[in-house]
Amino acid sequence: MSLKNIKVIAFDADDTLWVNETLFRKAEEELCELLEAYLPKEEAGKLLFDVEMKNLPLYGYGIKPFTLSLIEAAITITNGDMSIDLVQKLIEKGKEMLNEPIELIDGIDDTLKELSKRYRLVMATKGDLLDQERKLIKSGLECYFHHIEIVSDKTEKQYKKLVKQLDVTENEFLMVGNSLKSDVLPVLNIGAHAFHIPFHTTWAHEMVNGEINHPNFKSFTKATELLEVL
The missing domain is CATH 3.40.50.1000 (HAD superfamily/HAD-like)
Structure with a gap:
């Protein structure tokens, strides 16, 4: 060369x-733990990935699109039976990621x-x-x-x-x-x-x-x- x-x-x-990707994987793990009563962690993680791939052409890349996918995945996993508190937690997780030190x-x-x-x-x-x-x-x-x-x-x-x-x-x-x-x-x-x-x-x-x-x-x-x- x-x-x-x-x-x-x-x-x-x-x-x-x-460093960037570790923030996303940490958020994914937290979502899977929150919803473990509805779906095993591994299956929840796969579902979240599928939601991200579906949304990618529409939302693009980044923390804000990821937060929307977190919420959508949670709605799907709980069959719409999720509390406002959970929605708020996921929104706060997105804001927390945006404010992480570099x-x-x-x-x-x-x-x-x-x-x-x-x-x-x-x-x-x-x-x-x-x-x-x-x-x-x-x-x-x-x-x-x-x-x-x-x-x-x-x-x-x-x-x-x-x-x-x-x-x-x-x-x-x-x-x-x-x-x-x-x-x-x-x-x-x-x-x-x-x-x-x-x-x-x-x-x-x-x-x-x-x-x-x-x-x-x-x-x-x-x-x-x-x-x-x-």
């Missing part, structure tokens, strides 16, 4: 810059600081605009980024649009993220470069089976390892 032409490095946000991924601050001296850095993420902007500001990482891109979903079309907007070629663009499905495969498909840094928890929707064998792909275990090759 030749990286000498790289001019722009884009970073995913959730679970690449800061926990940076180990080494990401130092990594961005060094890379920003030599490359244009971009934050390229999907989800709710207000929520992602809020997390970026609270993270203290905003100063490292030349450009912020928040989209409803990460597709080849969106990446092509971003590359064109940044006035670089695909061979000059590198994406770094924790999701093979969102941060790696569509980027490789347009002829750009992609680095994968797995997070210990991955949403089922983002999982990809099989290994990736591509000349523009490389996997790392932590952010600081990027400095060894860039």
Whole structure:
């Protein structure tokens, strides 16, 4: 892999810059515990996932859509026999998630600081605009980024649009993220470069089976390892 032409490095946000997925899994576990009298935990978790997948094209990604799916799943699990107190608990859980302090991924601050001296850095993420902007500001990482891109979903079309907007070629663009499905495969498909840094928890929707064998792909275990090759 030749990286000498790289001019722009884009970073995913959730679970690449800061911890995110563990908040969702904790909320899921709490819902399943609250409703265990109606349905076993494993079945409740599967039902919630199915509700999320059904709602994804309509609501998109983020905590607010997740909260709506929590409420809908609870209505389904209880056959509509749920108290207002339970609805309130789920709403408060969503607000609690939105107000959680930002926990940076180990080494990401130092990594961005060094890379920003030599490359244009971009934050390229999907989800709710207000929520992602809020997390970026609270993270203290905003100063490292030349450009912020928040989209409803990460597709080849969106990446092509971003590359064109940044006035670089695909061979000059590198994406770094924790999701093979969102941060790696569509980027490789347009002829750009992609680095994968797995997070210990991955949403089922983002999982990809099989290994990736591509000349523009490389996997790392932590952010600081990027400095060894860039």
